[in-house]
Amino acid sequence: xxxxxxxxxxxxxxxxxxxxxxxxxxxxxxxxxxxxxxxxxxxxxxxxxxxxxxxxxxxxxxxxxxxxxxxxxxxxxxxxxxxxxxxxxxxxxxxxxxxxxxxxxxxxxxxxxxxxxxxxxxxxxxxxxxxxxxxxxxxxxxxxxxxxxxxxxxxxxxxxxxxxxxxxxxxxxxxxxxxxxxxxxxxxxxxxxxxxxxxxxxxxxxxxxxxxxxxxxxxxxxxxxxxxxxxxxxxxxxxxxxxxxxxxxxxxxxxxxxxxxxxxxxxxxxxxxx
Numbered sequence: 001x002x003x004x005x006x007x008x009x010x011x012x013x014x015x016x017x018x019x020x021x022x023x024x025x026x027x028x029x030x031x032x033x034x035x036x037x038x039x040x041x042x043x044x045x046x047x048x049x050x051x052x053x054x055x056x057x058x059x060x061x062x063x064x065x066x067x068x069x070x071x072x073x074x075x076x077x078x079x080x081x082x083x084x085x086x087x088x089x090x091x092x093x094x095x096x097x098x099x100x101x102x103x104x105x106x107x108x109x110x111x112x113x114x115x116x117x118x119x120x121x122x123x124x125x126x127x128x129x130x131x132x133x134x135x136x137x138x139x140x141x142x143x144x145x146x147x148x149x150x151x152x153x154x155x156x157x158x159x160x161x162x163x164x165x166x167x168x169x170x171x172x173x174x175x176x177x178x179x180x181x182x183x184x185x186x187x188x189x190x191x192x193x194x195x196x197x198x199x200x201x202x203x204x205x206x207x208x209x210x211x212x213x214x215x216x217x218x219x220x221x222x223x224x225x226x227x228x229x230x231x232x233x234x235x236x237x238x239x240x241x242x243x244x245x246x247x248x249x250x251x252x253x254x255x256x257x258x259x260x261x262x263x264x265x266x267x268x269x270x271x272x273x274x
Contacts, residue, residue, distance in 0.1 A: 002060045003029045004084065005037070006101060007053050009127075009240050009259040012204040013042065013175045015147050021175050023201065025051075026071070026127055026242060026258065032105025034071040034127040036242070037061060043175070049081040053202070053259070054098060056084035069126035069248055095263035102129070102261070108238070110189040112253070119243050119254055126243040129261075132186035135237060136193070138228035140220060145179040178204045182223065184239070184257060196241075198257045203227065227260075235262035 009026035023042035028034055037059065042050065051057045059081050061073040075081070087098055108129045109115050118124040146152075152174065182198045203223065210219035231237055240259035247254040 001062070002058065003035065004056055004058050005029050005035050007051055007055050007057060008102070008261070009242065010042070010053055010201040011199045011258055012178055012201045015151055015174070024242070024258065026240070027057075028102065028106055034106070034125070035061065036064075036067075036069065036072045036127060037075060038064065038067070038072060040075065045081065048083065051081060051083050052086070055086045058082040058084055067245060068123065069243065069245065070123065071125070071127050098261075099263055112188040112192055112194055112255075113190070115241065115255070116253055120249055120251070123249060126248055127258075128241050128255075130188075130239045130241045132184075132237065132239065133189045133191075134187045135184060135232050136187060137185035138183070138224065138232070139185065139195075140180050140182045140223070143177075143179055143181050145177060147174070147177045176208065178207065180207065180220065182227070184227075184260075194253065196239075196253075196255060196257045198227075198260065200257065200259045202260070231260070231262050234265060236265045237262050 005027040006029075007025060007027040009024065011024040013021040013023050015021055021041060021043065022039045024036065024038050025040055025042075026034060026036045060076040060079040062076050064072040064074040087094055087101070106129055108131050110131050110133065112130070115125065115128050115130065119126055182203055183195050184198060185193070185195045187193050206223055206226065207219055210222045214222070238261040239257045240261060241255040242258040243254040244256060
């Protein structure tokens, strides 16, 4: 089926033996229904097909029957992604336009147990907008700096074989592995405390951009300044949550933060006008 989807989620790339690397993309259609489009080898797309967050795309998708999560779809064979209009500046007016579009027909959850139950016991959802009652901290921890060597060797071997075929036209380097994991600590409306990892492409790209001109420590400090000092104090934060395929349906908490939505905090008068 052909749909127009407003992109809200692009996760940091992961390795895949079949596709080299994959990006999990998700967004809402014109009815406010979630769509997870997976797998997409994003960096191998043509330039005119590459999309970004807060952009409408038109795409022909079919249900991904290998994935039990109800919102999971895959791109129909031989289908091109058509990039449409964009809402991509950070001005207050544009943030309000985004909010109107996103929240018009899509539910915002405030209780974590509610969505965990819907994911695990009822298989009703695997993607959700979540509004934390309070963000208590932003932390990070060191992770391995390199991808799994065995998987890398297998991917490189396949790349060499595919070079023999005409259809393999887009040679790319394997994406750098992000050497840190980043987390938000927060409370929901029942006071339940949680810690979830952020898998958004945006935070990974921020790290690499900072590292081009600064030390590793300074790059981490820049991320803390943005995601902790600025966001927690000045932004009205929402999480785009998604279950991981591995843990969906049974884990104590199968969700990760696949995206952070951070419009400016509004005054009482602005909220009344919204």
